[in-house]
Amino acid sequence: MRANVFSHGHTYSAEVCVSSSELREVGFVIDFGDLKKIAKGWIDENWDHGLILNMADPLCDLLTVEHALIYKMPGLLEPTAENMAKILFDVVEKEVHKISPDINVEYVSIKETPTNTAVYRRDK
DSSP states (O other): OOOOGGGOOOOOEEEEEEEOSSOOTTSSSSOHHHHHHHHHHHHHHHTTTSEEEETTOTHHHHOOOTTOOEEEESTTOOOOHHHHHHHHHHHHHHHHHHHOTTOEEEEEEEEEETTEEEEEOOOO
C-alpha cells in the first residue's frame, strides 16, 4: 500500500489572547498589527504550507523533494496542535515582552479543524 503524505493536512488557525493591568498611552494592550506581525510572521516562516514533522521522523531524510517545505518540530516533539500552541505561546510571549514587559500572553489556541482546538496557557 502506498500513501501520499502530502494528501493529508489541516488548515490550522491560531488565536492569541493578551492582557495587561495597564493600557498603553493610546488605549490598548498592544497594537493588533504588531501582534499579527509577531504571530503570523513566525507561523508563515516556520509552519505555513509545509509538512510539519518530528525531527526524528524517518520521513525527514526521505522527503528531499525539491521545493517541498518540511518543518521540523524542536527536540523530539510531535507536531500536535497542543505542542504547536505551546511553541507559538513561547514565541509570542518572548516577542511581546520586547514591546512591553507588562503584556501577558493569556493563551494561544490552535484550531486544527472546525471542531478540534487545543489551548495552551501557562499557570501563573
